Amino acid sequence: ETGVTQTPRHLVMGMTNKKSLKCEQHLGHNAMYWYKQSAKKPLELMFVYNFKEQTENNSVPSRFSPECPNSSHLFLHLHTLQPEDSALYLCASSALGGLVFVGTGELFFGEGSRLTVL
Amino acid sequence: AQSVSQHNHHVILSEAASLELGCNYSYGGTVNLFWYVQYPGQHLQLLLKYFSGDPLVKGIKGFEAEFIKSKFSFNLRKPSVQWSDTAEYFCAVNAPNQGGKLIFGQGTELSVKP
Numbered sequence: 001e002t003g004v005t006q007t008p009r010h011l012v013m014g015m016t017n018k019k020s021l022k023c024e025q026h027l028g029h030n031a032m033y034w035y036k037q038s039a040k041k042p043l044e045l046m047f048v049y050n051f052k053e054q055t056e057n058n059s060v061p062s063r064f065s066p067e068c069p070n071s072s073h074l075f076l077h078l079h080t081l082q083p084e085d086s087a088l089y090l091c092a093s094s095a096l097g098g099l100v101f102v103g104t105g106e107l108f109f110g111e112g113s114r115l116t117v118l
Numbered sequence: 119a120q121s122v123s124q125h126n127h128h129v130i131l132s133e134a135a136s137l138e139l140g141c142n143y144s145y146g147g148t149v150n151l152f153w154y155v156q157y158p159g160q161h162l163q164l165l166l167k168y169f170s171g172d173p174l175v176k177g178i179k180g181f182e183a184e185f186i187k188s189k190f191s192f193n194l195r196k197p198s199v200q201w202s203d204t205a206e207y208f209c210a211v212n213a214p215n216q217g218g219k220l221i222f223g224q225g226t227e228l229s230v231k232p
Contacts, residue, residue: 042225043208090161
C-alpha cells in the first residue's frame with residue numbers, strides 16, 4: 001500500500017475509444033504528477049499539478065487531457081490514442097512548501113495503469 | 119535542461135557479488151538526488167535520497183550511494199546482492215526551485231542469479 005491508488009490497473013482500448021485513468025492519494029499531499037513509463041526509456045514527466053493548478057505540461061499531445069478536481073484526485077482522459085501511446089502510466093504525489101512551489105522531489109508512486117492501444 | 123544518465127542498461131550478477139550502478143546528472147545548481155527501485159509487478163519505491171550533509175547516504179536493504187559533486191555523480195552500491203534485489207533501479211534528480219518534479223534516468227535492470 002503506497003497511499004497512491006490508480007485505477008484501472010490494466011486498460012485495453014481502440015484508437016477511437018475514450019477512456020480515463022484515475023489516481024487518488026491519501027497522503028495529504030498538494031502536488032500530483034502523471035509520468036509515462038515505456039520500456040528502455042526514462043520515465044517521462046507529462047503533467048504536474050500544484051494545489052489543483054496545472055503548473056507543467058511537458059509538450060504532451062492533446063489526446064491526453066488531465067483533470068485535477070482537488071488535491072487528492074487526478075485524472076488522465078484519453079481519446080483517439082495511437083498504438084505508440086501504449087505504456088505504463090504512473091501517478092505520483094508529493095508535498096510542497098513555501099510561497100513558490102518548492103519541493104524535495106520525494107515522490108510517492110501508485111502502481112500504475114498499464115495501457116494497451118490497439 | 120536537466121538530464122540524468124545511467125550507464126548500465128542491464129546488469130547480471132550472481133548472489134553475493136558486489137554491485138555498483140552508475141548515475142550522472144547534468145545540472146549546475148543545488149540538487150536533491152534519489153534512487154528508486156521497482157520490483158517486478160510493483161510500484162516505484164524510494165531506496166535512498168540525498169539532500170545535504172554527508173555525501174555517503176545509506177538506504178534500505180543494505181544499499182548506499184555516494185554523491186560526488188565534482189563528478190556530478192550519485193552511484194548506487196551494495197556489497198553483496200541477493201536474488202531478491204532483482205529489480206529495475208532508477209536514478210533521479212530534483213532541483214528544489216523547480217517544484218517537486220523529478221527527472222529520471224532510463225533505468226538499470228538488475229538480474230541476480232541464485
